[in-house]
Amino acid sequence: MLLRKVWESLSGISSSSNSNTSNNSRIWQSTTSTCNFGSFDRLPEDVVGLILRKLGPNDAAKLCVVCKTWRQIVVSDNRLWIQFFQSNFVWDWDSIFFSETQLCYDHQLSLMQIYGYRVKVPGAIIVDGGSGYCKFGWSKYPRPSGRSATFLEFGNIEAPMYSRLRHFYATIYSRMQVKSTTQPIVVSIPICHYDDTESAKASRRQLKGAIYSALFDMNVPSVCAINQATLALYAARRTSGIVVNIGFHQTSVVPILHGKIMRKVGVEVVGMGALKLTGFLREQMQKQNIYFESLYTVRELKENLCYVALDYEAELSKDTLQSYELPREGLFTLSKERFQTGEILFQPRLAGVRAMGLHQAVALCMDHCHAAELMSDDSWFKTVVLCGGTACLPGLAERLEKELHELLPMYSSNGIRVIPPPYGVDSAWHGARLIGSLSNFPGAWCMTKKQLKQKLRKNH
Template structure:
């Protein structure tokens, strides 16, 4: 039931919260404290469908898809930005109808969106939700803002290390500061490729279809060195059992791989690392707000889970933020870091004060994208 003025009655069915990332997507109900489903953001298209119009009944998505050589896998989100809206429509159908088993016409939907995403993508998402799925209301919020909400804060600096991109984004009273946003296209996916290359250089080649195995090796064994140069002098070795029974001996690859988050030059990329990005973001903030923001520096995202990364960032930020400047690095437990944007979205969608921020179907029909940009900023 709609309230006068475009709000939504809190008596209706719980809102759906979707955090669509380049690597993984999280979906569930705002009434729950964690996403109901976490799945790979991928859509499988049968070979036979490549020359025909895409139909959702012939496609499959995410982790529910069977392993099949007859499928062409498409990645609809690249570096945090949707690049294939046909695939996203299929993906959302999979989430709504097959996983959550709901009728989207009965649920409002809150979407997370990368701060680096163009405004036109919000318009396309709204068009899809209203016209294809018939949702009664929707809202799109920057993922960094939602992540900060997950910690009960509306002001701070988010260091978000995802699968497609890494971002540092200051938040002030619930709003991002675009002029202080920094982006690095080195994240989980890049590091998986980096790990494969490091393994190849050490005499351990993996085929392209073994990408998931390389990802698992990366996630299970890699760590960030507290002192990179000192670690290079070590002779640490770890034996990792492979599915075929062979043993993989790992040495410097374990810390050389994630070091590129802090030293992109190791991959030939002339960009600042995470710590320098965070510092640069803070320097772009007005001096009157800088102290309050740096007292809540939040580390989040699935690729922030490398052991040693919080400690290394702490050391690097201490070096950069000299003098009497105080700062606080917030490091939630691993699942909370991974789910941060989704949890923040669930919190926001559950608040009675959020009712006025929903863009209703009636508003959208009457005003088009204007209502979207007025309420989702």
């Protein structure tokens, strides 16, 4: 009766499709004898597609049991399921395609099966805890549901690591109003302990172990812990490249190949982060006798007025005066401070810092990647992905790309592309969301308490 009703609504289309019927009917002739569904078995393929699209994914999947002919079309017509994906996941179809083809371990599934598994995935809690700010929410939502200032609320460095983490995660669960025992969790591991030395490896193991212990003691069913740089790279729909993370206190340049950080190649670190830029802008405002209430005021002005000049010397001669109004504080007007603040990333000496510029650190990392000869060609490290709040400054990606082309020789600079933060300040969170929504999640991505104990026993 459902099919008859749909067919009646589409009956006008069949007459316009008569010219194509002879070609399409061959598909059905071979299976007519196995079906007992009457004239529906001999419908033209384009009409079948229209019926399936009108029914929607759930009813289309149920039609697999109607007859062999319909089952073949429903299962094998990937175009049909691509349309279902695009209509049900409008905001990130490209990311879904990337994650299921590049991150999923099982590539034998049809699009119909992938769709079905994704619908049934329970979802996960996503927690991206940076040194400055923390973002948290559900993997089934298109954006974080909450944020908190990590450095203010969880910055008690006197407390043991386990106690800090336990308090941190307990607070997140409380704010999300969800029990820790209900859902798996995907957490980002901060970019720290950069070296490939034994002491650095031990520090990373200690941090990861403390994260697992804190969460499993809260009876979380399973945990997926991944480095922030890798998550930001996934958000840009890449598995290999160089991630430039401008953190709260410092900037790290991280080479990643097939989702794994290449610490043996070398992670470059620049002692210049978001806090230094905010402090520099504060000093420039004080020199201009511009009054402000707090550092938060300066940060707001940095995020809304500052940018990175493509040519610093040429920008000095331009009129860059612009104003921005903050609620309850009034109107603020900045001029050269707008681009001088971001310039200290490339010329740290302007802020009195003895360090190499951002472009020099990225170029050095690329030189190390080229010398390591990890792949037959150098294309894997020529994609540079920016992440972090300060990385969202307008013009930063274009300036860095320009500097790299000028600094590196032709064979290294050819093909370099610098990508701005794909999801702004939430890039790492969105990379975690891709994992938490995979058709095979939690699967091999997560670790249970039992698996952790077995791993520790084996290592011991």
